[in-house]
Amino acid sequence: MTSDTFATIRTSLLGLTGLACLAYALAALVLGRPDPVGWYWPASIGTAAGLLISLAAVMAGRARAGQATDDLYRHVHQRAATQGYWLSLVTLAVTGAAGAFGWIDWRTAFAAQGTLTGAGFLLSFVWLDLRHR
Amino acid sequence: MAGLVVHLEARRRAAGLTQADLAEAASVSRKTINTVENGVFVPSTLLALRLAQVLGCSVHDLFELE
Structure with missing residues (x-):
């Protein structure tokens, strides 16, 4: 497996996890309940993605995985963390206001905010990674 | 990046x-x-030195200020 293939697998899995988190959050907000599907789905998908990325890293080998985790990866990761931080502050204001005004209950706001925080970072990472290709 | 010429x-x-x-x-x-060649990403000092080492030249042969 080349470092490019490993990086593509990693980005794809992080993107799928981000989309799953976003879908869960939107479903929670639209349906007005903290568990629009099983509550364990976002965590399960994230854990499975982590395991698959680890497996891909082992298959690629230390050198290839290291190549794909270089300066550019760290740069993209850092920028995604920054974007994710600001996105989570924005969504916190929205979910906090929705909870405070009684539009959704606090448990739903908590579930939506938790998954939106994950989605913000993960989808920012994928967006920035694709822009640097 | 503005100001940096990449060779x-x-x-x-x-x-x-x-x-x-x-x-x-x-x-x-x-x-x-x-991305370094296209000027989209400015490498760290360490990476610039490594690239120069691999290509058998000086960092100044690879990058210069405009």
Whole structure:
């Protein structure tokens, strides 16, 4: 497996996890309940993605995985963390206001905010990674 | 990046290397080499030194201020 293939697998899995988190959050907000599907789905998908990325890293080998985790990866990761931080502050204001005004209950706001925080970072990472290709 | 002139691609071609070859030798991804060559990503001092070492030249041969 080349470092490019490993990086593509990693980005794809992080993107799928981000989309799953976003879908869960939107479903929670639209349906007005903290568990629009099983509550364990976002965590399960994230854990499975982590395991698959680890497996891909082992298959690629230390050198290839290291190549794909270089300066550019760290740069993209850092920028995604920054974007994710600001996105989570924005969504916190929205979910906090929705909870405070009684539009959704606090448990739903908590579930939506938790998954939106994950989605913000993960989808920012994928967006920035694709822009640097 | 404004203000930085990158000669990496010319140096790499002169050495008869592909982006993948240089990436392999410098232990980075081909994408990193591509973004450095296109001026999208400014490498760290360490990476710039490593690229110069692989290509057998000085960092100033690869990068210069406008």
